[in-house]
Amino acid sequence: MKLIHSCLCSCLLLLASFADAQYVTDYKRTADMHFARGNYYSASQYYEKYLNSKQGKNVESRYKPYTVAMKTEKQDKDAITYESVVYRLAESYRLFHDYTGAEKWYAKTISFNAQQYPLAALWYGVSLRANKKYMEAEQQFSDFLSRHSVKDEYRNQAEKELDGVRFIQQQLNAPVSGVSTQIMGVPVNQGGANYAAVWLENEGLVFTSTRPDSLQKHVSGDPYMNTLYLYAHDQVKKLPLTEATATHQGVASFSADGQRMYFTRWQLKNAKNMAEIFMSNRSGDKWSDPRKLSTGVNMEGYSSKQPFLAGDYLFFSSDRPGGAGKYDLWYTTVDKDGNTGDAVNLGLTINTPEDEEAPYYHTASQLLIFATKGRTGMGGFDLFQSRGALASWTEPVNLGYPINSVKDDIYFFSSSTLNPLAKAYISSDRNSVCCLDVFEIKKLLxxxxxxxxxxxxxxxxxxxxxxxxxxxxxxxxxxxxxxxxxxxxxxxxxxxxxxxxxxxxxxxxxxxxxxxxxxxxxxxxxxxxxxxEKNKPYPVNQPVILKDIYYDFDKATLRPESFPVLDKLAAVMKEYPAMQIELGAHTDSKGTDDYNHVLSEERAKSCVNYLIQMGIEPSRLISKGFGECCPVAPNEINGKDNPDGRALNRRTEIRIIHY
CATH class of the missing domain: 2.60.40.10 (Immunoglobulins)
Structure with a gap:
């Protein structure tokens, strides 16, 4: 089950792995066995032992990939053995998230036959990106895409990774986010993986851990189990919840009153983690025996995990059919007794063909925050947010740096009822070789x-x-x-x-x-x-009629009742010393065109001359006669004179050229 791989923290399996093979001298066979079981940390150790052994060094010494001379059958076999071990070693380091080791060995694999190891450049680029070597990573992704023309999940991932390294550089140069992320200290982050922290009101911080005191005797040979812990008063203790033999349990969510808990149990079956969601009710200081949720949530043959309870709805992640691909986010209704209904997919706005996991819903702000590998991000799982409710969501937005990093960032939880980023927790392996740690998010005021x-x-x-x-x-x-x-x-x-x-x-x-x-x-x-600036009294470049401007009949002489209007215009022009205007006069249709044009020109000049007398500079004034052009009302209606229309057409306008 993805990301719980970090919780298993393969490096903690070293003791058991060595115990299984303490007398084994065939390091390669032992490494292959651990690789097949998904125990990548132990596989890497035995592949390293093989390459450093006499047998491995002999194979390496006979490995001459650029030799053109005739090779012996032994040399061909040695070449195949050496290349396969180096590639498996690089894969082992990558799969338990030791990208430093992965980078070292993938650097060798890219010189191998690209047809034999077609994904080497892709995984080398992923390792470089995780190690913050963005330009080199970009080159590897580009090289892979130039050779891998098939439209499949690997090409899609390379394209997304290529976008991602550019996104990383954009994020690192982006404005301040307003939040800080800080790894929590001991005793929360202590020994193994520590993740999926949630705040239990009046109790403390509940989280999942593989710390050594979670040691159990069971048939799987895995001595370190994921278990729920409570951190309070600077002390960590196990949550008093019944544990199942050879079964991991963690990633809890609680009802608002703290009396009901939903959590995940999972086991490794046929090299695959199979997960189911359980429920338990508080009984005094303890929790009732866990009860598996109905088949509406736990579908036979598929995994359901990472529950989050928000009121009457339970969000979770599942790889069941009917989704967009791999793990999708789903929800179901919850009744007063904690029973659940059928699962409903959150839809294609949220889900992608890749993995969506660890849903969290902040009711007050209607924000869904979740982890995904299916969108452009900084690398691995990135945290995204979307606003909405059940069937309607906005396009998810990356929470950005420093909440996200170039490694996996998942399991968001906020203890703030107002602002989800005011006080929150995430889980990330940004500071670790193998495992998730709990980080605290705090707002920067x-x-x-x-x-x-x-x-x-x-x-x-x-x-x-x-x-x-x-x-x-x-x-x-x-x-x-x-x-x-x-x-x-x-x-x-x-x-x-x-x-x-x-x-x-x-x-x-x-x-x-x-x-x-x-x-x-x-x-x-x-x-x-x-x-x-003060509101402009007139719009720019639009004609405005000056009401109450009157002239003597058939003349350009201004009548005294026009002076207050022009005085006000002069005052405005003095208030705006850069203001330049065009003063235009219009006539009605009585008289010839030439006569009306001359009359309108003279009337416009009369207004300009008055403004000059009021102290306005001539350079700021333009006069223009329009004659009977541009009527605003009909001069005649059905061939008959329209005195009211002609009265409207006899007008004086100003047009502001600029202020």
């Missing part, structure tokens, strides 16, 4: 600060309304006011695609994006100063 000024005089604006908007969801997160110095501040729990909007009565609304940068010791984001 980011102070957002900026200033609002008046564009005309650079004076601060006191009392402007400031809104912080999440542009991804077009949602206002906070509102506030500027102080006497024009300054505003917000306290953020996390970075995001935000903008700040500034508003003040009588002024144009303006906004600025919030640009996050990687912060070192500073925790304040300074927003570029927002400069507000």
């Amino acid at each position: 980011l102070n957002l600060s900026g200033k609002v000024m008046d564009c005309r005089n650079n004076e601060p604006i006191n009392g402007a309304t400031i809104s912080l908007v999440d542009t991804q969801y077009n949602k206002v997160l906070f509102t506030g006011k500027t102080n006497a110095a024009g300054v505003y501040t917000f306290e953020l729990e996390q970075a995001g695609p935000y903008k700040v909007i500034a508003e003040w009565q009588g002024y144009e609304t303006r906004s600025k994006p919030v640009l996050f940068r990687r912060l070192s010791n500073r925790d304040t984001i300074d927003i570029e100063t927002i400069c507000l």
